[in-house]
Amino acid sequence: MARPKIALIGAGQIGGTLAHLAAIKELGDVVMFDISEGTPQGKALDIAESGPSEGFDGSFKGTNDYADIADADVCIVTAGVPRKPGMSRDDLLGINLKVMKSVGEGIKAHAPNAFVICITNPLDAMVWALQKFSGLPANKVVGMAGVLDSARFRHFLSVEFGVSMRDVTAFVLGGHGDTMVPSVRYSTVGGIPLPDLVEMGWTSQEKLDAIVQRTRDGGAEIVGLLKTGSAFYAPATSAIEMAEAYLKDQKRLLPCAAYCDGELGVKDMYVGVPTIIGAGGIEKVVDIKLNKEEQVMFDKSVDAVKGLVEACKGIDPSLA
Ligand SMILES: NC(=O)c1ccc[n+]([C@@H]2O[C@H](COP(=O)([O-])OP(=O)(O)OC[C@H]3O[C@@H](n4cnc5c(N)ncnc54)[C@H](O)[C@@H]3O)[C@@H](O)[C@H]2O)c1
Numbered sequence: 001m002a003r004p005k006i007a008l009i010g011a012g013q014i015g016g017t018l019a020h021l022a023a024i025k026e027l028g029d030v031v032m033f034d035i036s037e038g039t040p041q042g043k044a045l046d047i048a049e050s051g052p053s054e055g056f057d058g059s060f061k062g063t064n065d066y067a068d069i070a071d072a073d074v075c076i077v078t079a080g081v082p083r084k085p086g087m088s089r090d091d092l093l094g095i096n097l098k099v100m101k102s103v104g105e106g107i108k109a110h111a112p113n114a115f116v117i118c119i120t121n122p123l124d125a126m127v128w129a130l131q132k133f134s135g136l137p138a139n140k141v142v143g144m145a146g147v148l149d150s151a152r153f154r155h156f157l158s159v160e161f162g163v164s165m166r167d168v169t170a171f172v173l174g175g176h177g178d179t180m181v182p183s184v185r186y187s188t189v190g191g192i193p194l195p196d197l198v199e200m201g202w203t204s205q206e207k208l209d210a211i212v213q214r215t216r217d218g219g220a221e222i223v224g225l226l227k228t229g230s231a232f233y234a235p236a237t238s239a240i241e242m243a244e245a246y247l248k249d250q251k252r253l254l255p256c257a258a259y260c261d262g263e264l265g266v267k268d269m270y271v272g273v274p275t276i277i278g279a280g281g282i283e284k285v286v287d288i289k290l291n292k293e294e295q296v297m298f299d300k301s302v303d304a305v306k307g308l309v310e311a312c313k314g315i316d317p318s319l320a
């Protein structure tokens, strides 16, 4: 059977890391597309040349021509610009919306059957626009953020409790912005919910609150340290986890920015919710019940995303 084809739209920091991870995990043949001439070609060749030492098979091609992504099984979109210190993700909306238009048209023309994972910020509004511009079914277009935010939450919790990250589960819901909702009640260490761990005296409420806030600020913390761009290793790893779930029909239950049609009270928009990813794309949005306090935080986050979607419609009337 032929290897799956993975198209990476954007060959910058995340795009390059995605290609390297896809190679090492032998997920398929990789095509890297970028408007910058030489960048995708150089990165693809460099990764191919690491194959003999690493011992993977696969073909790696860099291109500036959308025709080369033809019939891709998976497209992962990182095209656009990242923020710099002092900026919010929302400041990227105008410039990255134009990028989503050209990317959406490229995917529609050449890879209409792909499972599309959008990473470009501001994430929830960009994946919404990408789905509209591409015209692909909503269950085949998804945004990556919740897996990353949850991984950050899991990492901070594993350090606090001194246990393996493998034994920490966490869910971060809502929009990928300052209002995101790290769910304390649905996150566990060794299966024990976080509120019980506070009750047991294993940590304090103050420490837990600080971890929740650090998770919300996780992207800005890295931007402040790097100064020239944003995180790329963990974001790429998170998107590869989603791509693998699709390609291998793993039925993973992962928090993703998915199209909601009433689930969690959200209608006709994308926002971070628990989903099941398998060969059918987003096979299910898991309609979990939030308590009153969680619902207030979640609704506030949804409202923030709604504002960005309205801004997109104002900039590009074809989206209205
Ligand atoms: N969703 C998340 O959790 C998450 C995490 C990290 C970063 N991001 C976002 O991902 C995006 C990419 O980040 P990065 O660090 O890889 O940035 P980067 O600047 O390193 O790479 C972006 C690439 O996009 C290319 N590009 C620009 N316009 C294009 C177009 N019209 N068509 C094709 N390619 C185009 C650029 O040439 C560049 O190579 C940013 O918007 C960033 O904010 C999101």
Ligand SMILES: O=C(O)C[C@H](O)C(=O)O
Residues within 6 Å of the ligand: 082, 083, 089, 121, 176, 218, 219, 220, 222, 223, 230, 231, 235
């Ligand atoms: O924070 C950013 O600008 C990039 C990304 O959204 C992240 O959370 O790392």
